Amino acid sequence: MAMRQTPLTCSGHTRPVVDLAFSGVTPYGYFLISACKDGKPMLRQGDTGDWIGTFLGHKGAVWGATLNTDATKAATAAADFTAKVWDAVSGDELITLAHKHIVKSVDFTQDSNYLLTGGQDKLLRIYDLSKPEAEPDVVSGHTSGIKKALWSSDDKQILSADDKTVRLWDRSTMTEVKSLNVAMSVSSMEYVPEGQILVITYGKTIAFHSAETLEQIKSFEAPATINSASLHPAKECLVAGGEDFKLYKYDYNTGEELESYKGHFGPIHCVRFSPDGELYASGSEDGTLRLWQTIVGKTYGLWKCVVPEEENAEAGKARTTLPGTAEEEIELGWISKVYVNRPAVVRHAERIQKWKTLKGNWQAAWLLKAVTCIDLTTLSGDDTPSNVQRLCFKAKHPIREDLLKALDMHDKGITVGAVCVYPARVTDAVNALKSAGCNIPVASVAAGFPSGQTPLETKLAEIKLAVEYGAREIDIVISRSLVLTGQWEGLYEEICQCRKACGEAHMKTILATGELGSLANVYKASMIAMMAGSDFIKTSTGKEVENATFPVGIVMMRAIKEYYWQTGNKVGFKPAGGIRTAKEAITWLMLVKEELGVEWLTPELFRLGASSLLGDIEQQLVLAVPVLCGREGFVAFRDDVEESNRADQLGSDFIKTSTGKEVENATFPVGIVMMRAIKEYYWQTGNKVGFKPAGGIRTAKEAITWLMLVKEELGVEWLTPELFRLGASSLLGDIEQQIFYHVTGSYALQHELAMA
Numbered sequence: 001m002a003m004r005q006t007p008l009t010c011s012g013h014t015r016p017v018v019d020l021a022f023s024g025v026t027p028y029g030y031f032l033i034s035a036c037k038d039g040k041p042m043l044r045q046g047d048t049g050d051w052i053g054t055f056l057g058h059k060g061a062v063w064g065a066t067l068n069t070d071a072t073k074a075a076t077a078a079a080d081f082t083a084k085v086w087d088a089v090s091g092d093e094l095i096t097l098a099h100k101h102i103v104k105s106v107d108f109t110q111d112s113n114y115l116l117t118g119g120q121d122k123l124l125r126i127y128d129l130s131k132p133e134a135e136p137d138v139v140s141g142h143t144s145g146i147k148k149a150l151w152s153s154d155d156k157q158i159l160s161a162d163d164k165t166v167r168l169w170d171r172s173t174m175t176e177v178k179s180l181n182v183a184m185s186v187s188s189m190e191y192v193p194e195g196q197i198l199v200i201t202y203g204k205t206i207a208f209h210s211a212e213t214l215e216q217i218k219s220f221e222a223p224a225t226i227n228s229a230s231l232h233p234a235k236e237c238l239v240a241g242g243e244d245f246k247l248y249k250y251d252y253n254t255g256e257e258l259e260s261y262k263g264h265f266g267p268i269h270c271v272r273f274s275p276d277g278e279l280y281a282s283g284s285e286d287g288t289l290r291l292w293q294t295i296v297g298k299t300y301g302l303w304k305c306v307v308p309e310e311e312n313a314e315a316g317k318a319r320t321t322l323p324g325t326a327e328e329e330i331e332l333g334w335i336s337k338v339y340v341n342r343p344a345v346v347r348h349a350e351r352i353q354k355w356k357t358l359k360g361n362w363q364a365a366w367l368l369k370a371v372t373c374i375d376l377t378t379l380s381g382d383d384t385p386s387n388v389q390r391l392c393f394k395a396k397h398p399i400r401e402d403l404l405k406a407l408d409m410h411d412k413g414i415t416v417g418a419v420c421v422y423p424a425r426v427t428d429a430v431n432a433l434k435s436a437g438c439n440i441p442v443a444s445v446a447a448g449f450p451s452g453q454t455p456l457e458t459k460l461a462e463i464k465l466a467v468e469y470g471a472r473e474i475d476i477v478i479s480r481s482l483v484l485t486g487q488w489e490g491l492y493e494e495i496c497q498c499r500k501a502c503g504e505a506h507m508k509t510i511l512a513t514g515e516l517g518s519l520a521n522v523y524k525a526s527m528i529a530m531m532a533g534s535d536f537i538k539t540s541t542g543k544e545v546e547n548a549t550f551p552v553g554i555v556m557m558r559a560i561k562e563y564y565w566q567t568g569n570k571v572g573f574k575p576a577g578g579i580r581t582a583k584e585a586i587t588w589l590m591l592v593k594e595e596l597g598v599e600w601l602t603p604e605l606f607r608l609g610a611s612s613l614l615g616d617i618e619q620q621l622v623l624a625v626p627v628l629c630g631r632e633g634f635v636a637f638r639d640d641v642e643e644s645n646r647a648d649q650l651g652s653d654f655i656k657t658s659t660g661k662e663v664e665n666a667t668f669p670v671g672i673v674m675m676r677a678i679k680e681y682y683w684q685t686g687n688k689v690g691f692k693p694a695g696g697i698r699t700a701k702e703a704i705t706w707l708m709l710v711k712e713e714l715g716v717e718w719l720t721p722e723l724f725r726l727g728a729s730s731l732l733g734d735i736e737q738q739i740f741y742h743v744t745g746s747y748a749l750q751h752e753l754a755m756a
Helices: 309-314 342-352 360-372 385-396 401-406 423-435 456-469 480-484 488-502 519-531 550-567 582-596 613-624 642-649 668-685 700-714 731-744
Strands: 008-010 017-022 031-036 042-045 051-054 062-067 073-078 082-087 093-098 103-108 114-119 124-128 137-139 148-152 157-161 165-170 175-181 186-192 197-202 205-210 216-221 226-231 237-242 246-251 257-262 268-273 279-284 289-293 374-377 418-421 442-446 473-477 506-510 536-538 572-574 608-610 654-656 690-692
Touching (some): 205 226, 246 268, 342 550, 342 582, 360 374, 374 613, 385 418, 423 456, 456 488, 480 488, 519 536, 519 550, 536 550, 550 572
Parallel strands (some): 017 268, 226 268, 374 418, 473 506, 506 536
Antiparallel strands (some): 031 042, 073 082, 165 175, 226 237, 237 246, 246 257, 268 279
């Protein structure tokens, strides 16, 4: 069975990544530099992607970046009309080389003494870095902006590409040796010293030419437009990426497509193999770099080899098996030396919350996906059979039918992921869902929820009762004291027994992360819970002071990924507690896709624990469906309009704010809520009901504001006496004053006004 490619994601950039370059292998490993439109090139450890530093100084997008062979110097090309040379060890700016236009490409000679640049001014420049103040040697001949310029043939020749032409230059004479015209615009160019091969991409073509003669060696056609390609140092395979978000891997000798896969959320702009050929890096429109293994499953960098079970046994290593089998062993080596870089996790979490909000159809699609992953929950002391029945009805019909029809999703059977209740209410939920004719699973909290401070025997009995009542999912809570005192074997044993008590029911293990003390404990508890057979790991009970947070989620998902690499078993993830807005739900979904992959975005592997989230999702769907609201930006406040709706349903021709005798009369918040109730009633019945604000409206300015608000909320057809009135006793006087001023240019005395 082929192993799944699991890339390492390197975040940090805020705009598209447009160029990548590796250094040679040094005593400290090799390094990777990235160029980005955010103007902040970054240096990373090449085999792990760990961030080392950011070069600060450019005032525009950085289009090109390179490192010298021993990774002591870096060079960057930018839209601020400069190329810069940096100390790659300290991060200091060494030299700024001014140009007359945007610089697109930079490349060091092998001895790092000279720098080649090319850009929009159609000129190649060669700078002597020992004499930065001296004028560069200039090579002219290109007819359009230069996209890439590279040294070749031991720095004796130069390769450069503009729109549709690749040119070969002799360095000593500064003259053109040969040129190559291609059918479409050149998107990338790579020089491979071993074998003197030039890799060029244009359109869907990946072409290989002799770097000495520009004669074509071979070419491949890809299924999509290719932006970049890279040849393995041993010339065994090549990788390419482009506009369809996919990476393609081909056999260099036969041209056979070996594999293709998606990982980025945008077009891929650049790909490069590492100097040892063990991995390749890709940069994308989505602002991330990703590192991919050349041989999937091999132990290298941060990747760990998944050893087949029989080899494990031969090596005498302890292995984890599912509870209930002959062997149940815990691998404490997986958690013995865990260190979590909290500042890095927090920084990553902060970046996550700055991700741009989706709009329109994309937002609607993500929101409907979120709905299908919700565990709709009621865990209150006053739960009754009737409110459980209402919850189950909402679980089957989570979104209004008119919204689903407008989105053409009314026949897709959209329901929530599960209904979650206390054990005593499981039977009520099972019966309600059975009566409704749907197969939504019932989940029950158990094992001493929420504190976990009950004897193990009681926990197991509660689990068995919940399963007996019909629960198909059990949310257990762990004993936090076992984590805080480091009793990992005891925690493992307790969860194993809970797993056994669950029988065929799925088990979700609640870690109560807000009470575990540290992110390292969160990671360790996650691993122990998965070793013990949990089908899901869950952040919180929802009853703690701190519930689901993004730093905790990142750590738990990294544990899930590690466990998957070690065992091949997929474990689900459930953030719960404090998730109230649609934006938060989408952010969690995007984070899961980013960390675990798209296959985790199903109710079988991802759930959202929420009791009040559906309301906000429904409001945002109204925003995403302009045909329903008549304009973008309308939100129906369902909870606040109940009284107004009731008046509408009883047959009122108008609804009015106040008598004018109360302490608080017509206010704009009240007016907005009442008008949205009128709008909702009109959608449901087709009947128009009038609106009358009354009390406290004394100035012409207030009157005009009310009219504008009615037009904004209800439309121009409501601006008639049949559908809108103003209740006011002293308003006319001020209106007449304002009209007098408009006509004469001055305010009248009171005795001059007929209405005064």
